[in-house]
Amino acid sequence: MEENVDQKRQLWLTRVEPYEGESISHFLGRFRREKGNKFSAPSGLGDVAGLGAVLARWEKFYFNPFPTHQELEALATLVEVEADRLREMLPPPGVGMKHSPIRLCCRCYAESPCHQIEWQFKVTVGCASHKLRLLSKCPVCEKPFPIPALWVEGHCPRCFTPFAEMAKYQKHY
Numbered sequence: 001m002e003e004n005v006d007q008k009r010q011l012w013l014t015r016v017e018p019y020e021g022e023s024i025s026h027f028l029g030r031f032r033r034e035k036g037n038k039f040s041a042p043s044g045l046g047d048v049a050g051l052g053a054v055l056a057r058w059e060k061f062y063f064n065p066f067p068t069h070q071e072l073e074a075l076a077t078l079v080e081v082e083a084d085r086l087r088e089m090l091p092p093p094g095v096g097m098k099h100s101p102i103r104l105c106c107r108c109y110a111e112s113p114c115h116q117i118e119w120q121f122k123v124t125v126g127c128a129s130h131k132l133r134l135l136s137k138c139p140v141c142e143k144p145f146p147i148p149a150l151w152v153e154g155h156c157p158r159c160f161t162p163f164a165e166m167a168k169y170q171k172h173y
């Protein structure tokens with residue numbers, strides 16, 4: 001175990017600070033791409049963490065079976081974010097996930113550029129802080145949003161409309 005931890009430290013990974021409310025998918029994508037980390041695929045990071053293919057499932061919001069404390073601890077060692085903090089990037093017990101469509105509150109994104117885990121809860125009807133319905137595809141070209149792990153520039157991958165500029169298309173509720 002000691003040896004294992006040392007091995008991981010030798011990778012000189014760059015720590016990434018989580019955003020408030022950030023989903024695990026968005027966080028893992030940012031961590032993989034961070035300068036010096038460069039894991040092009042979730043499997044690369046999963047292998048180093050000793051988690052195998054499970055991270056690819058988490059990036060798509062598939063949490064069945066639910067991430068165990070051991071898995072979160074293994075990831076915590078690697079990304080240097082505490083397991084309890086990683087747990088906050090997952091749905092609370094008993095809350096069902098919507099795998100698709102990927103949803104977005106553009107006002108929130110403009111304030112804090114991340115995908116929030118609660119947008120994918122089945123029970124979520126809109127953004128509670130802005131009182132706006134969530135977008136479930138690009139309102140300009142109608143392309144569905146990619147999984148948050150792939151949100152690099154914060155714009156639609158097809159028409160390049162910035163997420164932060166889509167707010168005018170969100171309806172009040």
Ligand SMILES: [Zn+2]
Pocket residue numbers: 105106107108109127128129130
């Ligand atoms: Zn919002």
Ligand SMILES: [Zn+2]
Pocket residue numbers: 138139140141142143156157158159160161
């Ligand atoms: Zn678009």
